[in-house]
Amino acid sequence: MSGALLSFSALALGVRKLGASFTIFEILAWRTGCGLIIMLAIGAAQPRLFRGFSLRHVRLHALRNSTHLVAQYMWTLAIALLPLATVFALEFTTPAWTTLLAVLFLGERITGGRLTALVCGLAGVLVIVRPGLATFQPAALLVLAAAVGYGVTYTTTKKLTMTDSTFAIILWMNIMQFPIAYAASDPLFWLRIGDGNLVAALAVGIAGLSSHYCLTKALNAGDASLVIPFDFLRLPLIAVLAWIVYGEPLDPVVFAGGALIFGGMLWNLRSETRLRPKLRTAAPAELSK
Template identity: 50%
Template sequence: MQSNNLVRVVLWMVGALLSFSVMAVSIRELANAHLSIFEILTIRSATALVILLLVLLIYPELRLALTPRRFKLHLFRNTVHFGSQYCWATALTLLPLATVFALEFTMPAWTIVLAVWILHERLTVSRVGVVVLGLIGVLVILRPGIASFNPAVFLVLIAAFGYAITMITTKQLTATESTFGIIFWMMAIQLPIALAGSDIASFARLAPIDILPVLGVGIAGTTSHYCLTNAFRSGDATVVVPIDFLRVPLIAVVGWMFYNETPDIFVLLGTLILAGGVLWNLRAESAGLRRAAGSPPP
């Protein structure tokens, strides 16, 4: 990969890491302001939808990309994704931030299992290794029988499984739908779901001090995925994913600075095990692609 592409990857990933951290802190602050998770997700979807509509005004030709060819799949994907977001956001209010971010990285293991089952993709040694090391990493983080168990961890694991389903259905949608269309329908479908569980009067009770977290959850919720998508577009996954794992130590520092959460060495160790499995699989997949293309290994 060329050096200028590497710089772009790093810059996009810095934006993604900061956005994920801002979103996590904003969700916790809005929960402290007595907003429900439904109401927080309403803010996120509404803000993102406003941003997308503004983009449509600037680039009206994108309207052609909004016609859904597989609306039932859009509906299924976004219902699952909303449920996953609900679990993830709730866990942010109940668990240390670093623990939530670490357990979220079980998603690649779930995705591989689902890809073999639904997409009939090939099962390799490295893909099995991701699943096994993912399980070991979770056990290290949770330390069953040693540390006091918090049932809220199941919320993160459910969210990670739901995100894996979202990844699989997104891959299916990309065969017929545009990226802009997928994102637009995500927000358009999830906004009424969030509104259905919201008390509209709660928004009127927001104080001026809540403006920053409102902006944070709305804007960062959009920029996080935008930056991450562009990072993958600018460079190989083998470069992007190792940087993405920096989310855990970064959010551990944020949790320590803002909420006096003591960094947990077992969370970091479990994350390293999870990262090891993912990186092993990425390296094996990259080598397989080079062999298929007939190019010599580096």
């Protein structure tokens, strides 16, 4: 889990750095291009992984990845406009949106724990965004829209994991997203990667996949009710790093709102665990970002 926390933080810092020299589509093209190369290299080393790769659910993959690409665009834009801690705190609403979408489109039932998560998520958003006050930041709506998009991604991923492997889902993600992002970029943008932004570029290219891998391994190694609480450490970690690197002030209101959102999510997770004590959560959320 420590690897996932560091990877998510490195990804955000790398995106913020690259945003000064590259367009959002160029950053996404670099991230998905690196991801595609790494996935193909892994597949070449272990050809058996390609057995689960097929065209059976290509339309669902297309829905998932088009929504995910739009959500990534908004998230990346928000990274350039908002304090990093605010972005991470609002992003914690993704499970709440996922729950709502799963009820509407997958026929899952609404439980007391899920309803608590939705209410706490909305309350936490209001605390952070502070609508109507002078401190309101319209760019926060980008993160909320991205969180809804990630919720759609999570919901479709839950459907895909019933038939497709994690390798196939991530490979399809990079295959579909890279051409779109690259088509909207300067074809030679990668030549502008130099000494000043090489570390940031490597962070974005590698952390985009390592965060998924580390979170998956953590969830496979331990019960989600024990692993997921550590994910909240992303908020203070990125807040401290942003304070050190960019001089962003530490906002206690963001921490309060993030804690409220996370508290609802944790309550729901533990309620689900009590209802289904023998169920191990595979949690495809690691594929959302």
